[in-house]
Amino acid sequence: MNIDSIKNGIVIDHISAGNGMRLYDLLGLDKLDCSVAIIKNVHSNVMGKKDIIKIDADIPVNLDVIGYVDPGVTVNTIRNGELVEKRTIDMPEMLTNVIFCKNPRCITSCEQEIKHIFKLTDREKKIYRCYYCETKA
Numbered sequence: 001m002n003i004d005s006i007k008n009g010i011v012i013d014h015i016s017a018g019n020g021m022r023l024y025d026l027l028g029l030d031k032l033d034c035s036v037a038i039i040k041n042v043h044s045n046v047m048g049k050k051d052i053i054k055i056d057a058d059i060p061v062n063l064d065v066i067g068y069v070d071p072g073v074t075v076n077t078i079r080n081g082e083l084v085e086k087r088t089i090d091m092p093e094m095l096t097n098v099i100f101c102k103n104p105r106c107i108t109s110c111e112q113e114i115k116h117i118f119k120l121t122d123r124e125k126k127i128y129r130c131y132y133c134e135t136k137a
């Protein structure tokens with residue numbers, strides 16, 4: 001893959017330097033068949049250094065995961081070599097099945113069928129709490 005020119009795909013830009021791998025893992029990009037490139041420590045006038053992920057396929061990415069790991073990230077969708085959509089991702093109010101409650105007595109630890117839901121309780125401090133037992137993420 002020529003990492004500079006994606007015909008159809010997704011470019012996740014303005015990732016804080018060092019968060020690229022974490023996003024790669026949490027988004028499950030290792031499970032994709034298409035080319036995926038992580039470019040680390042790219043020079044940025046605004047951020048100093050940043051990471052970029054390029055996915056050579058127009059696949060749905062979990063924006064909640066992106067907003068949770070690194071709010072402010074830009075997700076660019078490219079079709080036929082043209083930028084068709086550019087979105088800045090903010091922290092989601094709710095996270096479903098992204099992170100898991102560590103409280104052994106939480107209902108999500110006992111009941112396997114239950115969704116792991118976390119609610120944003122403090123936007124400034126970026127604190128998420130379990131929807132069921134309010135344990136901090």
Ligand code: ZN
Nearest residue numbers: 101106130133
């Ligand atoms: Zn819980």
